[in-house]
Each structure stands twice: as structure tokens, then as C-alpha cells.
Amino acid sequence: MISEIRFLCVACIQACTVFFLVIADQTTQQGGLNVPKQVHIGFGKTTNDMIVMWSTVMNDSSVVEYHTGDNSVDSVSSASGSTVYFPENSNGLQYLHRVMLTNLRPGVKYFYNVRGEKRDSLSDQFSFTTPESNGKQTFMIFGDMGTMTKSLPFIVYEATGKTKYASIFHLGDIAYDLGRENGAVGDKFFSKVERMAARIPYMTIPGDHEMFQNSRNHYFHRLSNPGKDWPMQQEDLWYSMNIGKTHFICISTEVFFTNKQNIQKIMDWLVQDLEEANTHRQKYPWIIVMAHRPLYCSTDDKNEDCTKAHSVVRTHLEDMFYFYGVDLVFSGHQHMYERTWPVYKNRVLAYNYLDPRGTVHIVIGNMGNVYLTEKGSKPGGAWSSFISPSEHEMYGRLHVHNNTHIYWEVLGAQDNDLYDSRWIIQRIHGPFNKSSIFIPDPLGAAGAAWREQQEDDSNDIISLRFFYMNGDDYSHRITVLTFTVIILLFGLCFKKKILNVIRLCFVKQESLPK
Ligand SMILES: *[C@@H]1O[C@H](CO)[C@@H](O)[C@H](O)[C@H]1NC(C)=O
Ligand SMILES: *[C@@H]1O[C@H](CO)[C@@H](O)[C@H](O)[C@H]1NC(C)=O
Ligand SMILES: *[C@@H]1O[C@H](CO)[C@@H](O)[C@H](O)[C@H]1NC(C)=O
Numbered sequence: 001m002i003s004e005i006r007f008l009c010v011a012c013i014q015a016c017t018v019f020f021l022v023i024a025d026q027t028t029q030q031g032g033l034n035v036p037k038q039v040h041i042g043f044g045k046t047t048n049d050m051i052v053m054w055s056t057v058m059n060d061s062s063v064v065e066y067h068t069g070d071n072s073v074d075s076v077s078s079a080s081g082s083t084v085y086f087p088e089n090s091n092g093l094q095y096l097h098r099v100m101l102t103n104l105r106p107g108v109k110y111f112y113n114v115r116g117e118k119r120d121s122l123s124d125q126f127s128f129t130t131p132e133s134n135g136k137q138t139f140m141i142f143g144d145m146g147t148m149t150k151s152l153p154f155i156v157y158e159a160t161g162k163t164k165y166a167s168i169f170h171l172g173d174i175a176y177d178l179g180r181e182n183g184a185v186g187d188k189f190f191s192k193v194e195r196m197a198a199r200i201p202y203m204t205i206p207g208d209h210e211m212f213q214n215s216r217n218h219y220f221h222r223l224s225n226p227g228k229d230w231p232m233q234q235e236d237l238w239y240s241m242n243i244g245k246t247h248f249i250c251i252s253t254e255v256f257f258t259n260k261q262n263i264q265k266i267m268d269w270l271v272q273d274l275e276e277a278n279t280h281r282q283k284y285p286w287i288i289v290m291a292h293r294p295l296y297c298s299t300d301d302k303n304e305d306c307t308k309a310h311s312v313v314r315t316h317l318e319d320m321f322y323f324y325g326v327d328l329v330f331s332g333h334q335h336m337y338e339r340t341w342p343v344y345k346n347r348v349l350a351y352n353y354l355d356p357r358g359t360v361h362i363v364i365g366n367m368g369n370v371y372l373t374e375k376g377s378k379p380g381g382a383w384s385s386f387i388s389p390s391e392h393e394m395y396g397r398l399h400v401h402n403n404t405h406i407y408w409e410v411l412g413a414q415d416n417d418l419y420d421s422r423w424i425i426q427r428i429h430g431p432f433n434k435s436s437i438f439i440p441d442p443l444g445a446a447g448a449a450w451r452e453q454q455e456d457d458s459n460d461i462i463s464l465r466f467f468y469m470n471g472d473d474y475s476h477r478i479t480v481l482t483f484t485v486i487i488l489l490f491g492l493c494f495k496k497k498i499l500n501v502i503r504l505c506f507v508k509q510e511s512l513p514k
Pocket of ligand 2: 402405
């Protein structure tokens with residue numbers, strides 16, 4: 001009897017709590033119709049500039065008030081920016097705001113609110129810390145994450161927790177998809193990530209999902225790239241910037257698939273940017289590329305570009321990355337985690353990370369998408385050093401310690417268990433082959449396409465290339481060599497017997513008619 005009464009009481013209290021929470025939620029929604037929502041930040045041209053973005057229901061001006069924490073009125077600065085009406089977001093908030101804060105001081109914590117003209121238009125207070133030019137820096141890296149993943153609250157908690165992240169890199173395939181349900185999914189995504197994205201610069205590149213017809217404009221409007229126009233332009237979806245000791249190059253690999261008229265444009269830009277970056281390697285020794293589609297991957301899906309002998313992405317980029325000494329390439333697209341050895345043209349250059357003489361590739365696309373997270377397939381070549389053994393959702397943590405030392409970790413999104421970690425030590429930054437200069441393919445993209453057409457798998461079986469199927473995979477060479485040696489030895493040992501057998505055959509044939 002007593003336990004039943006207790007049960008009733010608890011049930012009553014719970015029901016009341018939920019009721020009041022719902023009421024409270026409704027009141028705030030009604031009270032603040034034009035309260036800024038989905039606040040997120042990203043770096044401007046340098047780490048001393050910050051772009052602040054948000055959305056509202058109604059038209060309003062765009063203002064950010066910010067200060068460094070001492071509460072005297074004089075210390076509050078304000079900056080204004082622009083508002084864009086985005087009718088395509090018909091199921092979400094249609095007024096998008098963007099303000100650029102400039103000339104911020106490095107290594108300083110800034111507090112800010114965003115607001116419009118009206119009284120009910122003030123946001124919560126958020127804060128961010130600008131990176132310092134020296135000292136260790138940590139970055140959170142993942143690709144392929146949407147609203148469906150259970151890991152999202154965990155990653156938000158992690159990003160705003162103990163580890164101080166200089167920025168987050170989301171390597172394309174955002175929200176699945178930004179424009180779905182007439183924008184409702186995009187709105188939901190930016191609400192869910194606000195807690196971290198309003199505090200840590202949220203840097204992005206486009207994936208194939210951002211090129212879908214109904215999501216493309218959402219990507220161009222809801223986000224903004226450093227030093228680029230806003231809304232973004234289809235032919236200008238790439239950028240580079242220095243953070244701490246690193247020159248980050250953030251590209252669109254979609255130009256090679258859905259947007260081919262821009263191939264030459266991005267290739268020219270890359271050569272120019274890498275050329276320039278190599279003149280500043282004293283100050284920014286590390287060059288790291290962020291791309292949606294990988295150059296190397298191990299997956300059973302043979303339709304994926306990265307598994308092909310003449311992958312479009314690899315054909316266009318690998319030589320350039322090698323000749324300009326790109327230290328690391330991060331990508332997503334494959335919903336798995338994989339780390340390669342330093343590699344060039346399928347050839348492993350070293351089975352360690354001490355002064356690598358080639359680019360190291362890391363695929364981290366298993367954060368949380370609408371599809372299944374892939375378990376590791378069998379290695380695509382000798383270059384594959386580690387493949388995630390489980391279907392866990394994971395994110396990466398990149399610690400740039402100093403000019404020579406990088407520490408890379410991969411953790412489970414929900415449990416923070418460590419799945420992989422490596423030191424990468426580079427004491428001789430620069431082009432990997434000093435005796436070479438990079439010469440772009442004289443035939444350009446058309447040449448690459450032609451060569452791919454020439455590639456006919458059936459030819460491989462009778463050609464020598466059969467023996468070198470996985471490029472310079474030494475296990476293949478060794479197998480072929482071993483068999484040759486065994487056959488030769490066999491022949492030498494049983495020379496007499498073999499000759500006898502042959503003679504017998506001839507004798508028999510000759511004597512048959514008799
Ligand atoms: C928003 O308001 C500003 C003035 O405050 C006005 O110039 C602008 O045209 C308005 N935009 C829309 C789409 O109504
Ligand atoms: C760079 O960082 C690593 C790891 O923290 C450290 O062992 C090394 O001594 C540092 N190098 C310099 C030059 O400070
Ligand atoms: C470096 O470049 C030279 C000249 O182009 C070439 O002969 C050599 O094989 C290259 N070395 C590597 C490791 O690619």
C-alpha cells in the first residue's frame with residue numbers, strides 16, 4: 001500500500017515537471033519570436049577575424065556586441081553586418097545574418113551576444129578564444145555528420161569540455177541534408193550544434209551532399225568561408241588559412257564530379273597557394289589539406305573513386321601534393337576510419353612517421369550519417385596502415401605541438417575510447433622531392449579522362465601489370481619471385497628424371513605405329 005502511494009506521488013511530480021517544462025518552453029518561444037537562433041562562428045581571413053552567423057524568423061538588422069570580460073560599458077564593441085532573406089528555407093528560419101569581427105587580439109577570450117533592432121532580439125551570451133600564434137594547438141576533425149546520429153550530444157559535450165579546441169573541421173556531408181524537408185533538417189542541425197559551433201570556429205568544406213540540388217543553396221547561405229563572398233559562390237568553394245603553425249587548405253573535391261567546369265580553376269588556385277605556402281614554411285611548416293573525397297581508401301565498394309587504379313581525385317592531386325610537400329590529407333566520404341603510411345603513387349615510402357618523404361592520408365568519415373558506419377574492409381594496398389575495426393562512430397583530435405611534432409588521436413564519439421594514435425615527426429618540411437618541379441598534366445583534365453578510358457581491366461590479366469596489381473605491393477612481387485625460384489630449383493634437382501620423362505614420351509610416340 002505504502003509503495004503504491006509512493007509510486008503515485010513520484011508519477012504526479014514527474015508529470016507536473018514535464019508540464020511546466022513544456023509551458024516554459026512555449027512561453028519563451030512566444031515571448032522571443034525574433035530571438036536569434038542557430039548561432040555559429042568561423043574564422044575570417046585570419047584568426048584575428050571571426051565571422052558570426054545566425055538565423056531569425058523575421059527581418060532584422062545584424063549586430064554583434066562583444067567584450068573581453070571586464071564589464072565596463074566602454075569595453076563593449078559592436079559590429080554590424082548583413083541580413084539575407086533566404087526563401088528556399090521555407091520550413092525554417094528565413095532571415096540569415098552574418099557579421100565579421102575584425103582585429104581581434106590573439107589568445108584572448110571574447111564574450112558576445114548577437115542582436116537585431118528590436119527589444120526581443122538579443123541572443124544568449126557565448127564566448128570564444130582566439131588562437132595564439134605559438135604553443136600547442138588542438139583541432140577536432142570529422143566528416144559526414146548529421147542530425148540522425150546519437151553521438152551528436154556527446155561530440156558537443158566533448159567540444160566544449162576539458163580539451164580546448166582551436167577549431168572544428170567538418171569535412172563535408174553536413175546534416176544529411178541541409179536542405180531536406182525544405183530546410184527543417186538544416187535548422188535542426190544548426191540548433192543542435194549551436195552549443196559548440198557558437199564557441200569554436202566551425203570550419204567546413206562541401207561534400208557530395210552539399211552539391212545536391214536542394215541543399216546547394218543552403219550550404220552557400222548558411223555558412224561562410226574565410227575571405228570569400230557571402231553567400232558563397234559555386235566557383236569559389238575553397239580557401240586556405242594559417243592557424244598557429246599550420247597552413248590549412250580546404251578544397252572541394254566535388255569539382256571533379258558534379259562541377260567539372262571548375263577543375264582548371266581549383267587546380268590553378270592550388271598550385272598558386274601551395275607555391276606561396278612553401279615560401280612561408282619557416283613560419284607555417286605544416287601544410288594540411290582538408291578534402292571530402294579521399295585519394296586512398298580501402299573499401300569493398302568498387303564504385304568508389306578512391307578504390308580505382310586511376311582515381312580521378314588522386315590523378316589530379318597526388319603529384320601536386322607530393323611536389324609541394326603536403327604533410328597530411330584528411331577526408332571523409334567513406335564512413336570509416338583509415339590511416340595510411342607515407343605514400344606516393346601506391347608506393348609506401350616508409351613504414352613509420354619519422355620525417356616522412358610523402359603525404360600521409362587519413363579518412364575519418366564515421367562520425368554519424370544516415371547510412372551505416374562501415375567496418376574495415378581488407379587493406380586496399382600495402383599503404384594501408386590502420387583500418388577501424390569496429391562500426392563505432394569516431395572523431396579525430398589533431399594536436400599540433402610545434403614545428404616538428406604532431407600527435408593524432410581517434411576516439412569513439414560516445415565513449416571517448418582511444419582507437420588509434422600516432423606521433424608524426426617532421427624535421428625537414430618542404431617539397432618531398434627537391435629535384436623535381438611540379439608540371440601540371442599537359443593534357444589537363446581531358447588527358448586524365450582519356451587515360452582512364454584506356455584503362456581496361458581485362459587487359460591486365462595478360463599484361464605484366466597483373467603482377468603489379470596493387471601498384472608496388474611487395475607481397476605480390478615476392479609471391480611471383482618465390483614461385484619462380486621454386487620451379488627453377490625443382491628443375492635443377494630433378495633434371496635427370498625430367499629429361500627421362502620427356503625422352504620416354506618421344507620414344508613412345510615414335511614406337512606407336514610399330
Ligand atoms: C529588411 O529590412 C531592411 C530595413 O530594415 C530593408 O531594407 C530590407 O529590404 C528588408 N528585407 C526584406 C527581405 O524585407
Ligand atoms: C616539440 O614537441 C614535442 C612533443 O611535445 C617535444 O618532445 C619536442 O621537444 C618539441 N620540440 C621543440 C623544438 O620544442
Ligand atoms: C625525384 O625526382 C627525380 C627527378 O625527377 C627522380 O629521378 C627521382 O626518382 C625522384 N625520387 C622520388 C623518390 O620520387
